[in-house]
């Protein structure tokens with residue numbers, strides 16, 4: 001893993017600021033759309049739908065947290081549905097922070113993606129049976145997580161830890177509970193089977209064990225000049241792919 005270029009959380013924040021600054025002018029919605037799309041595409045690579053097997057598990061359980069990592073999960077769910085999977089979203093703390101989150105929810109309703117809420121806190125695990133679930137998407141926390149983990153997420157993550165040997169977890173950007181720079185230092189953290197780093201891997205990705213976790217980079221939205229300015233080479237994405245296995 002050490003040969004993979006990573007950028008510190010500080011630099012990652014600067015990259016985001018500049019991408020969404022007046023000169024380049026991306027909006028958060030645009031970046032989130034590409035980020036969520038890249039996570040959905042990673043799932044098609046790691047867990048492809050086998051049309052010859054009508055009994056194949058197709059349920060993907062997406063847990064969306066209260067921030068933008070959660071937003072990536074909502075976008076990912078919509079694309080998964082269009083790719084032929086059966087996404088189920090658990091979104092226990094809806095945000096009012098950005099008005100477009102309501103639109104993301106409306107879009108999921110439009111595609112008839114079930115969304116569990118705070119009201120389902122006693123029964124959400126009924127929808128996450130290992131015998132029916134292909135994989136879990138961890139879109140709970142990304143680079144703004146600060147331990148210790150508060151409820152309801154602590155209990156949710158404890159359940160995920162108990163399930164992680166039975167159902168593979170795909171982590172969006174940062175495995176939940178990991179520190180963006182120092183990795184799994186808190187008391188509660190997951191160990192994903194797949195990590196999708198967005199834009200560029202953060203230092204915590206150096207702590208994944210390549211025997212346990214496949215590592216992808218996604219969020220294909222920067223030019224070579226822009227990457228070089230921040231001290232790294234852009235990733236060699238193939239064709240129209242939005243993700244690259246590292």
Ligand SMILES: NC(=O)C1=CN([C@@H]2O[C@H](COP(=O)(O)OP(=O)(O)OC[C@H]3O[C@@H](n4cnc5c(N)ncnc54)[C@H](O)[C@@H]3O)[C@@H](O)[C@H]2O)[C@@H](O)CC1
Nearest residue numbers: 016031032066067068069142143144145146148149150173
């Ligand atoms: N340029 C960007 O900023 C982009 C970021 N994206 C995603 O956005 C993520 C970062 O998003 P945010 O900055 O919104 O942050 P996060 O989604 O990492 O989490 C912030 C939220 O978590 C809560 N939180 C933090 N620590 C907690 C704790 N210990 N217990 C309970 N709740 C806690 C905060 O109150 C806040 O609501 C990235 O990792 C990435 O996945 C993508 O959407 C694409 C664009």
Ligand SMILES: [K+]
Nearest residue numbers: 138141172174
């Ligand atoms: K995550």
